[in-house]
């Protein structure tokens with residue numbers, strides 16, 4: 075059992091502003107934050123992101139991956155949206171990560187509202203075979219720990235990983251880094267394109283700070299009830 079409560083982020087993946095607003099309203103009080111990503115941002119634009127983020131804590135998950143100057147400038151441009159978490163890809167390397175962190179520090183003048191910078195390690199849609207297909211002949215666990223150590227040392231505040239790597243990351247990095255975990259599937263849910271999955275209970279017991287859940291909530295007949303069921307699992311795991 076975990077002593078600290080794992081919190082729930084709902085991924086609102088849709089190209090429709092109306093649908094995202096409806097989900098956000100239904101989920102108010104049932105989730106701890108909402109996540110907007112590529113689909114919503116590209117389809118609906120930054121004003122729509124800003125509007126949704128005015129009502130709930132916002133995780134802006136755009137997974138930036140480019141040369142250091144471009145990533146740093148991109149993050150400065152996103153700063154007015156005031157997310158509390160935002161993402162870059164760890165594979166961009168230490169210089170990109172350090173410049174990203176510096177850009178956020180500068181935008182928020184070192185203040186407490188600075189978004190936490192998360193480095194995405196190995197996507198939860200990948201397994202050992204998919205890593206081999208891109209020329210990485212390592213297990214997801216070893217690759218996540220290797221990238222995670224590098225990213226935290228370069229200035230990331232936390233990591234996006236699967237629940238399978240949580241224990242090894244805590245062993246390697248201690249409790250300070252925020253560990254954010256997608257690839258969450260409550261019992262009986264479809265896996266969809268996710269490969270490294272665990273249930274909310276398993277992720278909480280392994281030490282996730284936040285879990286990210288999209289389709290198991292948004293495709294449910296009753297998204298609010300689906301979110302509440304996950305919160306009940308997290309609550310039970312914290313006792």
Ligand SMILES: O=c1ccn([C@@H]2O[C@H](COP(=O)(O)O)[C@@H](O)[C@H]2O)c(=O)[nH]1
Pocket residue numbers: 085087111194196197198199234235256257258266268286287288289290
């Ligand atoms: O490794 C990663 C990084 C990010 N994600 C994002 O989380 C959600 C998961 O959605 P589900 O519908 O619960 O599968 C989605 O927005 C991804 O972009 C991830 O899944 N894995």
